[in-house]
Amino acid sequence: MTPPPPPFTPTADQARELAARELAGAAYRAREPGVLERVGQWLLDRLDELITLLTAQRLGGAGGVVLVLVLVAVVVVVVRLRLGRSARTARLASASLDDTGLTAADHRARAGEHGAAGRHDEAVREWMRALVRGLEERDVLTARPGRTAGEAAREAAAVLPAAGGALADAARCFDETVYGGRPADAGSVDRMRAADDAVRGVPVTAG
Incomplete structure:
Protein backbone atom coordinates (compact mmCIF):
# COMPACT_ATOMS: atom_id res chain seq x y z
CA MET A 1 0.00 0.00 0.00
CA SER A 94 -23.52 59.83 5.62
CA ALA A 95 -24.52 60.99 9.11
CA SER A 96 -24.55 64.71 8.34
CA LEU A 97 -27.29 66.88 9.79
CA ASP A 98 -26.97 69.39 6.95
CA ASP A 99 -30.03 70.43 5.00
CA THR A 100 -31.42 67.53 2.96
CA GLY A 101 -34.32 69.44 1.45
CA LEU A 102 -36.79 67.41 3.50
CA THR A 103 -39.21 68.68 6.12
CA ALA A 104 -39.27 67.55 9.72
CA ALA A 105 -42.38 65.52 8.90
CA ASP A 106 -40.52 63.84 6.04
CA HIS A 107 -37.69 62.84 8.36
CA ARG A 108 -40.14 61.54 10.95
CA ALA A 109 -41.82 59.41 8.32
CA ARG A 110 -38.46 58.03 7.20
CA ALA A 111 -37.46 57.37 10.81
CA GLY A 112 -40.67 55.43 11.33
CA GLU A 113 -40.02 53.33 8.23
CA HIS A 114 -36.46 52.54 9.30
CA GLY A 115 -37.58 51.67 12.82
CA ALA A 116 -40.36 49.37 11.58
CA ALA A 117 -37.86 47.57 9.35
CA GLY A 118 -35.38 47.12 12.20
CA ARG A 119 -32.85 49.58 10.76
CA HIS A 120 -32.27 51.18 14.13
CA ASP A 121 -29.10 53.11 13.29
CA GLU A 122 -30.80 54.78 10.35
CA ALA A 123 -33.88 55.50 12.45
CA VAL A 124 -31.79 57.25 15.11
CA ARG A 125 -30.15 59.41 12.45
CA GLU A 126 -33.48 60.35 10.90
CA TRP A 127 -35.04 61.19 14.27
CA MET A 128 -32.16 63.56 14.99
CA ARG A 129 -32.59 65.14 11.58
CA ALA A 130 -36.31 65.49 12.24
CA LEU A 131 -35.66 67.13 15.60
CA VAL A 132 -33.16 69.63 14.19
CA ARG A 133 -35.25 70.38 11.12
CA GLY A 134 -38.29 70.92 13.34
CA LEU A 135 -36.34 73.45 15.38
CA GLU A 136 -35.34 75.24 12.19
CA GLU A 137 -38.95 75.32 11.02
CA ARG A 138 -39.93 76.92 14.33
CA ASP A 139 -37.10 79.47 14.00
CA VAL A 140 -35.44 78.17 17.14
CA LEU A 141 -32.35 77.35 15.07
CA THR A 142 -31.02 78.95 11.93
CA ALA A 143 -29.98 76.43 9.30
CA ARG A 144 -26.20 76.18 9.38
CA PRO A 145 -24.02 73.71 7.44
CA GLY A 146 -21.76 71.50 9.54
CA ARG A 147 -23.69 71.81 12.78
CA THR A 148 -23.25 68.78 15.05
CA ALA A 149 -25.95 67.18 17.15
CA GLY A 150 -24.33 68.49 20.33
CA GLU A 151 -24.15 72.03 18.97
CA ALA A 152 -27.79 71.89 17.89
CA ALA A 153 -28.80 70.69 21.35
CA ARG A 154 -26.88 73.43 23.16
CA GLU A 155 -28.07 76.20 20.85
CA ALA A 156 -31.70 75.09 21.07
CA ALA A 157 -31.53 74.68 24.85
CA ALA A 158 -30.57 78.34 25.15
CA VAL A 159 -33.91 79.21 23.55
CA LEU A 160 -35.96 76.33 25.00
CA PRO A 161 -34.44 75.67 28.43
CA ALA A 162 -37.37 73.44 29.39
CA ALA A 163 -36.34 71.09 26.59
CA GLY A 164 -32.69 71.01 27.59
CA GLY A 165 -32.79 67.50 29.02
CA ALA A 166 -34.54 66.00 26.00
CA LEU A 167 -32.18 67.79 23.61
CA ALA A 168 -29.10 66.60 25.46
CA ASP A 169 -30.38 63.02 25.56
CA ALA A 170 -31.13 63.04 21.83
CA ALA A 171 -27.66 64.36 21.00
CA ARG A 172 -26.06 61.81 23.31
CA CYS A 173 -28.00 58.91 21.77
CA PHE A 174 -27.13 60.10 18.26
CA ASP A 175 -23.42 60.44 19.05
CA GLU A 176 -23.30 57.03 20.75
CA THR A 177 -24.76 55.41 17.67
CA VAL A 178 -23.07 57.33 14.86
CA TYR A 179 -19.67 58.17 16.38
CA GLY A 180 -19.37 55.92 19.41
CA GLY A 181 -19.72 52.65 17.53
CA ARG A 182 -22.61 51.46 19.71
CA PRO A 183 -25.29 49.81 17.55
CA ALA A 184 -28.72 51.28 18.11
CA ASP A 185 -31.65 49.15 19.20
CA ALA A 186 -35.38 49.65 19.59
CA GLY A 187 -34.75 51.40 22.90
CA SER A 188 -32.47 53.92 21.20
CA VAL A 189 -35.16 54.66 18.63
CA ASP A 190 -37.73 55.12 21.41
CA ARG A 191 -35.39 57.58 23.15
CA MET A 192 -35.07 59.64 20.00
CA ARG A 193 -38.79 59.63 19.34
CA ALA A 194 -39.52 60.64 22.93
CA ALA A 195 -36.96 63.44 22.75
CA ASP A 196 -38.49 64.78 19.55
CA ASP A 197 -41.98 64.67 21.09
CA ALA A 198 -40.74 66.44 24.22
CA VAL A 199 -39.03 69.20 22.26
CA ARG A 200 -42.07 69.72 20.06
CA GLY A 201 -44.21 70.09 23.17
CA VAL A 202 -42.22 73.04 24.53
CA PRO A 203 -43.61 76.32 23.20
CA VAL A 204 -41.37 79.05 21.90
CA THR A 205 -41.89 82.15 23.99
CA ALA A 206 -41.18 85.67 22.79
CA GLY A 207 -37.79 86.90 23.97
Whole structure:
Protein backbone atom coordinates (compact mmCIF):
# COMPACT_ATOMS: atom_id res chain seq x y z
CA MET A 1 0.00 0.00 0.00
CA THR A 2 1.42 3.35 -1.04
CA PRO A 3 1.75 5.73 1.95
CA PRO A 4 -0.11 9.05 1.65
CA PRO A 5 1.97 12.00 0.48
CA PRO A 6 3.32 14.27 3.23
CA PRO A 7 1.32 17.44 3.94
CA PHE A 8 2.33 20.46 1.88
CA THR A 9 4.65 22.79 3.78
CA PRO A 10 5.26 26.06 1.93
CA THR A 11 8.69 27.59 1.84
CA ALA A 12 9.37 31.08 3.13
CA ASP A 13 9.24 32.46 -0.43
CA GLN A 14 5.92 30.73 -1.03
CA ALA A 15 4.55 32.21 2.19
CA ARG A 16 5.59 35.67 1.04
CA GLU A 17 3.83 35.05 -2.26
CA LEU A 18 0.64 34.19 -0.35
CA ALA A 19 0.80 37.55 1.40
CA ALA A 20 1.41 39.39 -1.87
CA ARG A 21 -1.58 37.70 -3.47
CA GLU A 22 -3.78 38.56 -0.50
CA LEU A 23 -2.84 42.23 -0.68
CA ALA A 24 -3.31 42.30 -4.45
CA GLY A 25 -6.96 41.24 -4.19
CA ALA A 26 -9.55 43.40 -5.94
CA ALA A 27 -11.36 44.02 -2.65
CA TYR A 28 -8.27 45.78 -1.30
CA ARG A 29 -7.54 47.72 -4.47
CA ALA A 30 -11.06 49.13 -4.41
CA ARG A 31 -10.58 50.74 -1.00
CA GLU A 32 -8.23 53.71 -0.67
CA PRO A 33 -5.53 52.22 -2.95
CA GLY A 34 -2.88 54.80 -2.10
CA VAL A 35 -2.96 54.03 1.60
CA LEU A 36 -3.30 50.28 1.23
CA GLU A 37 -0.49 50.07 -1.29
CA ARG A 38 1.84 51.80 1.16
CA VAL A 39 0.72 49.61 4.05
CA GLY A 40 1.02 46.47 1.96
CA GLN A 41 4.48 47.36 0.70
CA TRP A 42 5.67 48.14 4.23
CA LEU A 43 4.43 44.78 5.50
CA LEU A 44 5.96 42.92 2.58
CA ASP A 45 9.26 44.65 3.29
CA ARG A 46 9.06 43.37 6.85
CA LEU A 47 8.43 39.89 5.46
CA ASP A 48 11.55 40.17 3.34
CA GLU A 49 13.57 41.18 6.38
CA LEU A 50 12.25 38.21 8.36
CA ILE A 51 13.03 35.80 5.53
CA THR A 52 16.54 37.22 5.30
CA LEU A 53 16.99 36.83 9.06
CA LEU A 54 15.78 33.23 8.99
CA THR A 55 18.16 32.43 6.15
CA ALA A 56 21.13 34.08 7.86
CA GLN A 57 20.50 32.21 11.10
CA ARG A 58 19.60 28.96 9.32
CA LEU A 59 16.19 28.91 10.92
CA GLY A 60 14.43 27.65 7.79
CA GLY A 61 12.35 24.53 7.62
CA ALA A 62 9.02 24.10 9.31
CA GLY A 63 9.80 26.41 12.23
CA GLY A 64 10.87 29.28 10.02
CA VAL A 65 7.90 28.86 7.71
CA VAL A 66 5.54 28.90 10.70
CA LEU A 67 6.94 32.28 11.71
CA VAL A 68 6.45 33.63 8.21
CA LEU A 69 2.88 32.27 8.05
CA VAL A 70 2.13 33.98 11.35
CA LEU A 71 3.31 37.26 9.87
CA VAL A 72 1.17 36.62 6.79
CA ALA A 73 -1.82 36.28 9.11
CA VAL A 74 -0.89 39.59 10.72
CA VAL A 75 -0.77 41.20 7.27
CA VAL A 76 -4.29 40.03 6.52
CA VAL A 77 -5.65 41.15 9.89
CA VAL A 78 -4.08 44.61 9.66
CA VAL A 79 -5.39 45.21 6.15
CA ARG A 80 -8.89 44.01 7.00
CA LEU A 81 -8.95 46.27 10.06
CA ARG A 82 -7.90 49.14 7.83
CA LEU A 83 -10.80 48.37 5.49
CA GLY A 84 -13.13 48.36 8.46
CA ARG A 85 -12.00 51.85 9.41
CA SER A 86 -12.55 52.98 5.83
CA ALA A 87 -16.10 51.67 5.92
CA ARG A 88 -16.61 53.41 9.24
CA THR A 89 -15.44 56.70 7.74
CA ALA A 90 -17.94 56.30 4.92
CA ARG A 91 -20.72 55.71 7.42
CA LEU A 92 -19.84 58.86 9.34
CA ALA A 93 -19.88 60.87 6.13
CA SER A 94 -23.52 59.83 5.62
CA ALA A 95 -24.52 60.99 9.11
CA SER A 96 -24.55 64.71 8.34
CA LEU A 97 -27.29 66.88 9.79
CA ASP A 98 -26.97 69.39 6.95
CA ASP A 99 -30.03 70.43 5.00
CA THR A 100 -31.42 67.53 2.96
CA GLY A 101 -34.32 69.44 1.45
CA LEU A 102 -36.79 67.41 3.50
CA THR A 103 -39.21 68.68 6.12
CA ALA A 104 -39.27 67.55 9.72
CA ALA A 105 -42.38 65.52 8.90
CA ASP A 106 -40.52 63.84 6.04
CA HIS A 107 -37.69 62.84 8.36
CA ARG A 108 -40.14 61.54 10.95
CA ALA A 109 -41.82 59.41 8.32
CA ARG A 110 -38.46 58.03 7.20
CA ALA A 111 -37.46 57.37 10.81
CA GLY A 112 -40.67 55.43 11.33
CA GLU A 113 -40.02 53.33 8.23
CA HIS A 114 -36.46 52.54 9.30
CA GLY A 115 -37.58 51.67 12.82
CA ALA A 116 -40.36 49.37 11.58
CA ALA A 117 -37.86 47.57 9.35
CA GLY A 118 -35.38 47.12 12.20
CA ARG A 119 -32.85 49.58 10.76
CA HIS A 120 -32.27 51.18 14.13
CA ASP A 121 -29.10 53.11 13.29
CA GLU A 122 -30.80 54.78 10.35
CA ALA A 123 -33.88 55.50 12.45
CA VAL A 124 -31.79 57.25 15.11
CA ARG A 125 -30.15 59.41 12.45
CA GLU A 126 -33.48 60.35 10.90
CA TRP A 127 -35.04 61.19 14.27
CA MET A 128 -32.16 63.56 14.99
CA ARG A 129 -32.59 65.14 11.58
CA ALA A 130 -36.31 65.49 12.24
CA LEU A 131 -35.66 67.13 15.60
CA VAL A 132 -33.16 69.63 14.19
CA ARG A 133 -35.25 70.38 11.12
CA GLY A 134 -38.29 70.92 13.34
CA LEU A 135 -36.34 73.45 15.38
CA GLU A 136 -35.34 75.24 12.19
CA GLU A 137 -38.95 75.32 11.02
CA ARG A 138 -39.93 76.92 14.33
CA ASP A 139 -37.10 79.47 14.00
CA VAL A 140 -35.44 78.17 17.14
CA LEU A 141 -32.35 77.35 15.07
CA THR A 142 -31.02 78.95 11.93
CA ALA A 143 -29.98 76.43 9.30
CA ARG A 144 -26.20 76.18 9.38
CA PRO A 145 -24.02 73.71 7.44
CA GLY A 146 -21.76 71.50 9.54
CA ARG A 147 -23.69 71.81 12.78
CA THR A 148 -23.25 68.78 15.05
CA ALA A 149 -25.95 67.18 17.15
CA GLY A 150 -24.33 68.49 20.33
CA GLU A 151 -24.15 72.03 18.97
CA ALA A 152 -27.79 71.89 17.89
CA ALA A 153 -28.80 70.69 21.35
CA ARG A 154 -26.88 73.43 23.16
CA GLU A 155 -28.07 76.20 20.85
CA ALA A 156 -31.70 75.09 21.07
CA ALA A 157 -31.53 74.68 24.85
CA ALA A 158 -30.57 78.34 25.15
CA VAL A 159 -33.91 79.21 23.55
CA LEU A 160 -35.96 76.33 25.00
CA PRO A 161 -34.44 75.67 28.43
CA ALA A 162 -37.37 73.44 29.39
CA ALA A 163 -36.34 71.09 26.59
CA GLY A 164 -32.69 71.01 27.59
CA GLY A 165 -32.79 67.50 29.02
CA ALA A 166 -34.54 66.00 26.00
CA LEU A 167 -32.18 67.79 23.61
CA ALA A 168 -29.10 66.60 25.46
CA ASP A 169 -30.38 63.02 25.56
CA ALA A 170 -31.13 63.04 21.83
CA ALA A 171 -27.66 64.36 21.00
CA ARG A 172 -26.06 61.81 23.31
CA CYS A 173 -28.00 58.91 21.77
CA PHE A 174 -27.13 60.10 18.26
CA ASP A 175 -23.42 60.44 19.05
CA GLU A 176 -23.30 57.03 20.75
CA THR A 177 -24.76 55.41 17.67
CA VAL A 178 -23.07 57.33 14.86
CA TYR A 179 -19.67 58.17 16.38
CA GLY A 180 -19.37 55.92 19.41
CA GLY A 181 -19.72 52.65 17.53
CA ARG A 182 -22.61 51.46 19.71
CA PRO A 183 -25.29 49.81 17.55
CA ALA A 184 -28.72 51.28 18.11
CA ASP A 185 -31.65 49.15 19.20
CA ALA A 186 -35.38 49.65 19.59
CA GLY A 187 -34.75 51.40 22.90
CA SER A 188 -32.47 53.92 21.20
CA VAL A 189 -35.16 54.66 18.63
CA ASP A 190 -37.73 55.12 21.41
CA ARG A 191 -35.39 57.58 23.15
CA MET A 192 -35.07 59.64 20.00
CA ARG A 193 -38.79 59.63 19.34
CA ALA A 194 -39.52 60.64 22.93
CA ALA A 195 -36.96 63.44 22.75
CA ASP A 196 -38.49 64.78 19.55
CA ASP A 197 -41.98 64.67 21.09
CA ALA A 198 -40.74 66.44 24.22
CA VAL A 199 -39.03 69.20 22.26
CA ARG A 200 -42.07 69.72 20.06
CA GLY A 201 -44.21 70.09 23.17
CA VAL A 202 -42.22 73.04 24.53
CA PRO A 203 -43.61 76.32 23.20
CA VAL A 204 -41.37 79.05 21.90
CA THR A 205 -41.89 82.15 23.99
CA ALA A 206 -41.18 85.67 22.79
CA GLY A 207 -37.79 86.90 23.97
